[in-house]
């Protein structure tokens with residue numbers, strides 16, 4: 041069974057926010073196309089484009105005023121004092137344009153922030169609904185890189201590329217309209233050379249997309265290999281493969297570096313193409329004017345105004361080109377995010393899923409009953425070029441069982457028999473395909489026994505390798521109940537047999553643990569995990585191989601804690617443990633054997649346990 045957190049509310053603040061925000065409503069089927077993201081902040085992006093267009097009008101006015109001022113001063117020999125109004129208008133125009141442009145940039149930045157943060161929350165919420173069962177086969181390193189760097193890569197696309205793509209159309213058209221009224225030769229020069237730039241850029245950009253995709257794939261591979269190496273460091277060291285692991289990460293990093301350089305080369309090439317054509321075009325406009333000015337066939341003010349506008353005509357194209365690689369980067373980063381959004385939710389595939397969020401005890405709970413329960417997993421099968429998710433074979437077949445309160449049930453079975461699947465059903469992490477699971481309650485002397493939904497029963501799980509955060513012992517315990525007092529912590533630790541070793545530590549409950557619970561021993565970690573589970577006040581308590589890998593003394597203490605958890609007079613619980621070890625089997629009130637998908641009473645083991653002197 042994979043290690044995991046308890047089925048108590050946990051995860052970081054962002055994860056919790058994602059879970060809260062997502063009240064079960066699924067993402068719109070997939071994420072759609074990259075361009076569709078802009079619709080999520082259409083208002084702000086529309087404002088940015090509107091302000092950008094207004095800024096273009098101001099720019100043209102500013103250039104017109106400048107041309108008039110220079111002509112007045114240089115050719116009409118007007119005194120500067122007479123030009124005060126023109127100078128003030130010019131300054132006001134420049135100032136207003138700066139303000140408008142800043143507001144446009146700020147609106148597009150906010151739009152990008154809004155889209156990326158909502159997208160990240162939605163994807164996290166979606167992963168919550170896919171759940172541990174659906175995520176079991178996923179590459180966590182790849183997902184972490186996609187969610188962090190991938191989402192971040194969308195920001196320049198939204199904040200810069202989209203407004204600049206709009207500006208690339210609006211500003212040149214406005215300038216062309218003005219130039220058309222002033223000088224048709226310049227109009228033709230600009231109108232012919234302008235479209236050449238996007239055309240050549242598209243040619244260069246076609247190859248760039250492939251390089252960009254390669255860069256992203258390499259980054260995802262690097263993130264995944266790095267996380268794998270960190271997680272498997274002990275194994276790698278034991279097999280003397282740590283150096284090889286480090287060398288692999290170094291090789292992947294080098295490959296990523298060289299592809300990034302390739303991307304840079306393409307970016308420089310794009311800029312060079314742009315600069316070449318825009319310079320050529322501006323030079324052509326200047327030469328045509330020069331010739332006509334010599335012949336005095338065109339007024340200076342007109343020539344100067346058009347010459348001032350010519351570089352501005354190409355400026356949006358330049359800005360667009362600079363942000364074009366942001367679009368390609370975003371397109372590549374978007375692919376793994378879209379794949380993540382397509383991960384099927386367990387609920388969507390298999391039917392309604394119970395949610396284990398209840399912490400209030402169910403009065404009079406007598407047992408948990410399973411009746412004709414079948415369960416299995418989805419399988420991916422190739423169909424028409426895509427992978428289709430279909431229900432796989434049943435892992436559990438018509439399982440009927442009773443798990444009574446104030447007793448310990450031990451489930452045995454060979455590896456792959458479906459023991460973890462049984463626990464996942466009991467924890468509400470996956471729904472049964474058929475059958476019912478419910479709690480049986482005693483309604484008092486005069487009433488018939490009633491039933492209660494399984495989701496109403498507070499449940500906790502102590503996995504084989506419990507997850508502990510790099511934080512204090514108290515903080516780790518309070519994962520199960522953030523409001524728990526110190527007295528409550530002491531009480532559950534005493535019940536779990538963890539109090540003695542915690543109090544022996546110099547900082548007691550404030551002792552800060554390292555990742556995976558260092559410096560505690562495996563037995564101490566398991567007792568701490570049991571204490572945390574007890575703090576959740578569970579009526580259904582699940583143990584996965586509680587004494588596996590423990591020495592005799594630690595195993596004895598854990599057995600004591602398991603026995604106490606089942607038979608504590610104050611709070612009798614339904615305790616179920618997966619185990620093959622004699623120490624736990626001897627404590628069992630009933631032993632169930634799982635084989636071929638069926639759960640049967642194992643009287644042979646029961647008898648042996650009884651002979652072994654069940655406590």
Ligand SMILES: Nc1ncnc2c1ncn2[C@@H]1O[C@H](COP(=O)(O)OP(=O)(O)OP(=O)(O)O)[C@@H](O)[C@H]1O
Nearest residue numbers: 041173176417435454455456457458459460461462
């Ligand atoms: N997330 C999953 N997706 C698809 N199949 C799964 C998944 N988890 C388990 N299975 C399959 O279900 C079957 C039962 O697995 P399960 O983990 O429940 O067995 P188990 O008895 O707990 O094994 P072990 O003792 O080795 O942990 C196996 O064939 C396994 O391959």
